[in-house]
Amino acid sequence: MNRELPPGQRKSKTFPRFGLTPYARRFPRETSQIEIRITGALNGGRQEVSVPDALQGLPRSEQVSDFHCVTTWSQVALRWSGVRFSDLFEQVVQVQASPAPDARFVMLRGQDGYRSCLSLEDLLRDDVLLADRLNGEPLSIEHGAPLRLVAPAHYGYKNVKHLSRLEFRRDDQSPHPPLFRFLDHPRARVALEERGRWFPGWMLRYLYRPLIGVNAAIFARAMEDRRRGQV
Ligand SMILES: Nc1nc2c(c(=O)[nH]1)N[C@H]1C(S)=C(S)[C@@H](COP(=O)(O)O)O[C@H]1N2
Ligand SMILES: [Mo]
Numbered sequence: 394m395n396r397e398l399p400p401g402q403r404k405s406k407t408f409p410r411f412g413l414t415p416y417a418r419r420f421p422r423e424t425s426q427i428e429i430r431i432t433g434a435l436n437g438g439r440q441e442v443s444v445p446d447a448l449q450g451l452p453r454s455e456q457v458s459d460f461h462c463v464t465t466w467s468q469v470a471l472r473w474s475g476v477r478f479s480d481l482f483e484q485v486v487q488v489q490a491s492p493a494p495d496a497r498f499v500m501l502r503g504q505d506g507y508r509s510c511l512s513l514e515d516l517l518r519d520d521v522l523l524a525d526r527l528n529g530e531p532l533s534i535e536h537g538a539p540l541r542l543v544a545p546a547h548y549g550y551k552n553v554k555h556l557s558r559l560e561f562r563r564d565d566q567s568p569h570p571p572l573f574r575f576l577d578h579p580r581a582r583v584a585l586e587e588r589g590r591w592f593p594g595w596m597l598r599y600l601y602r603p604l605i606g607v608n609a610a611i612f613a614r615a616m617e618d619r620r621r622g623q624v
Contacts, residue, residue: 398459398467399583401598405466409609410535410616411549412507413576417615418624419505421555424538427525431486433561434496442490448525448540451476451484456522458545460552461583464601464608473543475524479517486559496561500568501542503555508568511544511551515580520545523556535616548581548588 398404429447432440455474461467486492500510515521522543525532532538537554544551567574578587586594588601618624 398469399461400586401465401588401595402461402467402583403465405468408460408468408471408536409466410612411462411464411609412554412612413550414608414611416505416507417612418618419507420534420619420624421504421538421557423504424534424555427540429540429556430558431490431492431561432558433500434493434563435561436491436493439490444485444489447481447485448476448523451480454480454522456520456543458520458543460543460545460549462549462605463581463588463597464605465598466605472528473522473524474526475522475540475543477519478521478523478542479519481523482513482517490561492561493563496563498562498565500560500562500566501551501553501556502558502560503537503553504557505555507553507555509551509553509577510562510566510568510579511547512565512580515544515547518544518546534619546582546584548578548583550577551581 427447428445431442454477457470457472459467459469460471497513498510499513500508502508523540524543525540527536540556541554542552542556565579567577569576575589575591578589581587588594588597
């Protein structure tokens with residue numbers, strides 16, 4: 394089957410461990426127990442609600458979707474399984490933490506300190522999953538154990554791995570310092586090639602493509618070092 398890929402994307406033979414280089418050597422502390430902290434604009438004045446076993450009791454859901462990294466590599470037909478973000482939001486977050494009704498953005502954070510922000514509207518779409526399994530296996534460390542966001546309509550950088558915190562916010566926020574904000578688009582929709590801000594998507598393709606191999610190698614080396622106990 395030769396499905397068309399979104400603009401500027403190319404099929405990758407492998408599904409590499411990938412991300413922003415500074416995170417290559419940062420790993421999650423906890424890779425099997427799922428715990429999500431809910432912080433930010435919560436009603437009732439609470440600072441934080443911690444939900445251990447956050448997926449427990451929620452309906453499980455499976456989906457096959459493609460994954461698109463902003464640097465232009467895509468991996469097609471990945472079979473994720475987990476729970477829908479919308480189910481967690483309605484049945485757990487709203488009940489236990491009651492975010493303020495005008496907190497329409499969520500900063501998602503991974504155990505490695507990586508962050509990315511999406512609007513609640515984008516997160517509540519039907520194809521947004523919190524996945525703990527991939528292709529019939531428990532999620533590996535490479536791909537985000539113990540839990541990652543899967544939002545296939547948005548570039549990979551919104552798909553936070555090792556998810557550990559949801560911060561509810563009234564405003565959208567870039568996770569990057571001012572000079573690096575071009576790396577992040579508030580919505581990052583793949584179909585519209587919203588790769589970043591300030592520069593058109595097609596231009597960023599050419600900037601990013603040469604970096605793919607080098608970056609994948611840095612991430613693979615870090616994983617190898619971790620296996621040897623050197624990280
Ligand atoms: N916690 C965390 N999540 C992250 C990243 C990261 O470095 N740390 N990198 C992002 C980027 S840029 C991409 S392309 C995907 C890569 O996912 P993969 O390693 O499963 O291929 O994870 C995203 N989520
Ligand atoms: Mo990416």
